[in-house]
Amino acid sequence: MKFSFANPTAIHFGQGQISAIATAIPTDAKVLVVYGGGSIKKNGVYDQVVTSLANHQWEEFSGVEPNPTKETLDKAVAIVKERGIDFLLAVGGGSVIDGTKYIAAAAHYDGDGWDIMTGSHQVQSAVKLGAILTLPATGSESNSGAVVTRLATQDKLAFLSPHVYPQFAVLDPDSMKTLPERQLKNGLVDAWVHICEQYLTLPTGAMVQDGYAEALLKNLLILGADYDNNDDDAWRANLMWSANQALNGLIGTGVPQDWATHMIGHEITALYGVDHARSLAIVQPSLLRNQIDYKKAKLEQMGRNVFGIDGDDVATRTIDAIEAFYQSLGVATQLQDYGTTKENAIDAVVGQLQGHGFTKLGENQSIDLDVTRAILEKAVA
Template sequence: MQFSYSNPTRLHFGQGQIKTIAQEIPLDSNVLVIYGGGSIKKNGVYDQVADALKEHTWKEFSGVEPNPTKETLDKAITMAKEHNINFILAVGGGSVIDGSKFVAAAACYEGESWDIMVGKHTVTTAVPIGAILTLPATGSESNSGAVITKRETNDKLPFGSKAVQPLFAVLDPDVMKTLPERQLINGVVDAWVHTCEQYLTTPTSAKVQEGYAETLLRTLLDLGNRYDSRDSDEWRANLMWSANQALNGLIGTGVPQDWATHMIGHEFTALWQVDHGRSLAIVQPWLLRNQMDVKRAKLEQMGRNVFGLEAGDDLAERTIQAIEAFYHGLNVATQFGEHGMTHSEAVDTVVNQLDKHGMTALGENKAITLKQSREILEKALV
């Protein structure tokens, strides 16, 4: 293992922590508060933010949708430039935080904002960001990545830059109390797959990373199995912290990473507006079966150490079945049949999108070509 690791985001975890933003954001800042559909005005979060910023100068931008779009975010970028915004506070889940990262980067760039997503502009400077997390799932509150959709062309692409990593993040589990069940479940699944993408590759000697990944998986498995206990401080706090730790960079440091499930799943969301977490659950089991030969050892390790399965020649397949059972226990499907196309049309459409976006050599071994993606989609799409 050879690596450099730093996570500079300060995390304020626990009940009542929203007030800490008053000290985190300099008083002379011109702040833009970015949020989603308005749920923060119903659950008390908006009032807490307003109280904490009562000595600050701030404006607000609302309407960032799930799977944030360039079209909406361009309006926030214009606002940031017109009002000389020099600090952005993202209040929401991964979509709002991802969108705020895009705004922060594009506000410091005079060209077309989508240049960031297609590599025409490398982000080296951005408006500073802070985050108040309301939906645990993506870990975006303490990492440097974001995923943005261009609605006009059904393109959903990732970008990353150290310049857009939040300076601080507030994680108060109390804000989860009013979340819809669908969003809670999506958060469990998203955190689970994030962990898998950094773990289900090839065996390594990185005992800390592998052991911590298994701890996170066992925790998420327990939370999913105890979903009926979701209305408790303990359940909420453990999900919020697990989702953060799943993608803050630690468990992926110094080990192979996959991310093919995400790249294929992004196309489902862009084309058919499938919830991000649910797109992952559709793709993952079939991708694991397709890549069984290279992932067998890690699947067997997961079967033993996460699910407690007994040894046997079919352990890897039984592990995949256990993953499917985990999803099904949360009423999350592992196949998608609501695409409104014939089976062959749907498969061809996703493959063409992957080709268009250069997703032609995915996985830790770059071995998932369009041929393998097609084989995966033949099973995932019904």
């Protein structure tokens, strides 16, 4: 292991913590509150934000979609530039927070913000931002990454920059109380795959990272098995904190990472509108079976330490257990509704990956376009 690790985001966790933004945001800042479709006005979060910003100058921008689009976000970028906004407050789930990171970076760039997503512009600075998390899943509230879609071309790309770490994140489990069942289950699956992308690679002897990843995976298994009690305060708090820890950078330090499931899943979402988490559940089991020779040792470790599997063929049974976990939540593990033939759907996904330059994926770079096609043959119904 050799790494440098720092996470600058201050976490305000627990019930009633939205009030912390009153002092976390400088009172002389010009604030833009960014949110999605308006659910925060139904669950009491918006009212708490208004109260907490009583001594601030602020305005709002709404309408950020699930899988936020460049087309919508660029409207907010224009507002930030025109009105001298110097602090952004994202109120929502990972999509709103990701979108706000794009706004923060693009507002400090004179060119087309999409240059940030393609990597032709490296972010040098960004508007300061904070986050109030309402949907635990992505960990975006305390990491440096964001994923944005360009509708015009059905491109879904990611960028990373230390300049878009939120200054703070508020994690109040009460904000989850009115979430639809689909979104809660998506949160479980999304957090699970985030952990796997950093853990299911190859043995490195990284005891802290492996042990912490296994503890988080066991948390999610317990929460999934106890899903009927999702209205319990402790259930909500444990999901919110587990999802945050899954992608705040700690378990991925100094170890190989995969992310092939995400790269393929992004294309499925961009093309067919599949929920992000559900695209991951579609891709991952087939990918793991295809890559079992590379991942066998870590699959066996996961089987023993997370699922309690012993005996023969542990790696294969572990993949089966992962797929059964998704299915126990009612989450499909094959792409079924794509409005065309299976062959055309596979061609479309592979074509998008090729167009984006994602021709060798995984920790071993062993997933080329032919291997991706073989994975999709099993993942597409």
